[in-house]
Amino acid sequence: MDKQGNNIIRIENLKREFIVGGEVVHALRGINFNIQSGEFVTIMGTSGSGKSTLLNLIGCLDTPTSGEYYLDGYSVRKMNKNERAEMRNKKIGFVFQSYNLLPKTTCIENVELPLMYNGEVSAKQRKQKAIEALEAVGLQSRLMHKSNQLSGGQQQRVAIARALVNDPVIILADEATGNLDTRTSYEILTLFQTLHQKGRTIVFVTHNPELATFSSRNIVLRDGKVIQDEKNTHIVSAADVLASLPKEENE
Amino acid sequence: MRAILTMLGIIIGVASVITMLAIGQGTKESILGNIEQMGSNMITIRPGADMRGPVRQSSADMQSLKYEDYEAILKECEYVSEATPMVNTSAQVIYANNNTPTSIYGVNVSYLNIRKLEIEKGEMFTESDIKTSAKVCVIGKTVMDNLFPNGENPIGQNIRINKIPFKIVGTLVAKGDNSMGMDQDDLILAPFSAVQKRMLSITYLNSIIVSAVNEDMSDAAIEEITEVLRTKHKIKPTDEDDFSIHSQQEIMEMMSSTTGMLTLLLASIASISLLVGGIGIMNIMFVSVTERTKEIGLRMSIGAKGKDILWQFLIEAILISVAGGLIGVLLGVSLAYLIENFAHISVSIQLYTIILSFSICTIIGVFFGWYPAKKASNLDPIEALRYE
Structure with a gap:
């Protein structure tokens, strides 16, 4: 049922504290879990539960106060800014709630962006990979469209293509369906499930409990601690839900 | 935008x-x-102010520059291509019932080349005019316009400079004003011997004007001239020059x-x-x-x-x-x-x-x-x- 594989993420007693106005705020109070290759994990929690902090740590945007975090075997805690930037560039694909595409820029250029910061990829390879990634999300017909000419769902697909283009070990989605209507949300979820079936490791951070049913594993945070971590044995197919929705004229 | x-x-x-x-x-x-138009390789040598004695005199009154100095410079300085002695004065010039004040330059034939002047009508006075102190002259455009307002041919006419009659043998091509607004055509050229002896009755020169072989040689020429004049004037190595040298180069x-x-x-x-x-x-x-x-x-x-x-x-x-x-x-x-x-x-x-x-x-x-x-x-x- 679950694919067994290497630990992509290993988190050991992870703590993160902030000092706000002279007081120490414990955003994460010691978290332990591993994520293996090929898992589709939702991390859920209400606001203030520490899920954003956890996401920033997993995404190598931040370093923990204490505890260890290994991404693909590398300890992130000891890394400096530039090393973490390189980790983000090569190991992680981000998908944001508000897409964060460059305005007035074509889909291809948007998707190429992560590879621009990777000196090992030539311009030709860059374009080739960008086209492949856009094909993978079903946008092969819109390569040259400007990002502001696209619908919200299409923009999010471009963002997913951008997250795929560097062939990351993990895709981090932060409320990736938060700005979309129900129908488009399911389309995007279908896309994530497809990617999961193809063997991608996905971490989906959300406050929406409904989304847990589509993933293979569900971690719930509250007050900086993991209060629930269980595998989902009844994965609902987003494509089926999509088909059951009343038909609309929109695509 | x-x-x-x-x-x-x-x-x-x-x-x-x-x-x-x-x-x-x-x-x-x-x-x-x-x-450059005035001659960029031109060098002017003037007598220096007298440093001896209690009363300082203006350099124009000094009598230290002689015709022999001119000859020595022309003969001994290899960076000097041409030279002219010069005596100058101003005078009221009269022709018929017209008159005008102007500057009279007593020079030799080389002056034309040194100052890059050209004859328009007639001709320049000659070496023999200089030898005989002939009373001939060449006039500038402004002088011509002032003395011959009706456009008569000035060549061959006699004008009176300080009551001495001079025959006009040529006119100069107009040069216009220079950069400082001075009229370069308001002048009369005459053999220096005539001006020196007949008008001023002096034996010295007011200045010597020479032309260096080219602009870049100006400084070398100045050194040479200084050497020659110091020897000629028997100036002790510790004493100052009794003359001054200015080149166009300096002004430039x-x-x-x-x-x-x-x-x-x-x-x-x-x-x-x-x-x-x-x-x-x-x-x-x-x-x-x-x-x-x-x-x-x-x-x-x-x-x-x-x-x-x-x-x-x-x-x-x-x-x-x-x-x-x-x-x-x-x-x-x-x-x-x-x-x-x-x-x-x-x-x-x-x-x-x-x-x-x-x-x-x-x-x-x-x-x-x-x-x-x-x-x-x-x-x-x-x-x-x-x-x-």
Whole structure:
């Protein structure tokens, strides 16, 4: 049922504290879990539960106060800014709630962006990979469209293509369906499930409990601690839900 | 649109710098051209002021320069190509019922070559005129116009200089005013012997004018002349010269340093607007960084390092300023030509001014773009992503 594989993420007693106005705020109070290759994990929690902090740590945007975090075997805690930037560039694909595409820029250029910061990829390879990634999300017909000419769902697909283009070990989605209507949300979820079936490791951070049913594993945070971590044995197919929705004229 | 407005500061700055430098350079060149017209390799030797005795005398009253000095210079100095003794005076000149005050230069035939003068009508007096102290003369355009207002042929006519009759044998081609506004045609040339003996009754010379073989040899010629005259005048090595030597080269250097100062002044005023333009760039870069905080956050989250972001904004700043510089150069060049055509001020645009303004633009872009770009590169990606 679950694919067994290497630990992509290993988190050991992870703590993160902030000092706000002279007081120490414990955003994460010691978290332990591993994520293996090929898992589709939702991390859920209400606001203030520490899920954003956890996401920033997993995404190598931040370093923990204490505890260890290994991404693909590398300890992130000891890394400096530039090393973490390189980790983000090569190991992680981000998908944001508000897409964060460059305005007035074509889909291809948007998707190429992560590879621009990777000196090992030539311009030709860059374009080739960008086209492949856009094909993978079903946008092969819109390569040259400007990002502001696209619908919200299409923009999010471009963002997913951008997250795929560097062939990351993990895709981090932060409320990736938060700005979309129900129908488009399911389309995007279908896309994530497809990617999961193809063997991608996905971490989906959300406050929406409904989304847990589509993933293979569900971690719930509250007050900086993991209060629930269980595998989902009844994965609902987003494509089926999509088909059951009343038909609309929109695509 | 915003970028164009920002560029405007740089455009105006560069355009004014180029125009100012063009005007300055043009003025300088026209002044130097004027001096060149008078003979740029000309060297003037005058008697020095008397340093002995209690009463100092004006150098014009000194009698230390003799005809023998002239002969010695011509014979012994190899860097001197031509030389003329000179005695000069001013006098009222009369012809029929017209009269005019003018300067009389007693010189020899070489004077024409040294001063780059040309005969228009008639001819120059001859060596034999000099030997015989003949009372002949060549007159300048202004003198001719004043004495012969009705356009009579002056050749062969007798004019009276200080009551002494002189026969006109030739007229000079007009040279016009020089750069200091002095009329170069208000003069009469006569054999120096005639002026020396018949008009002034003196045995000394007022000056000796020589021509160096070329401009660059002026200094060498001056050294030679000094050597010759010191020997001739039996001046002890410890004593000062009893004569002074000025070359056109010196005047030229002085003039060009004056106009150079003026140009520098104009250009520095103009460069203030370049500075203001640079501050404009800095301002707009700050706005740009703030506006694109979210984009910076995104770029960082997908792997851009601090230096990538720094370069991105630095290049943008440089691009704005260089583009502004390019338009400024075009504008400045066309403005300079407009000035030349409509205000009749001679301008001269040199490649180095263009290259200079261009590199200054790049430097301004780097200088004023650096801080905003640095600020952008130091943003925390988490904060930047959350920025709305």
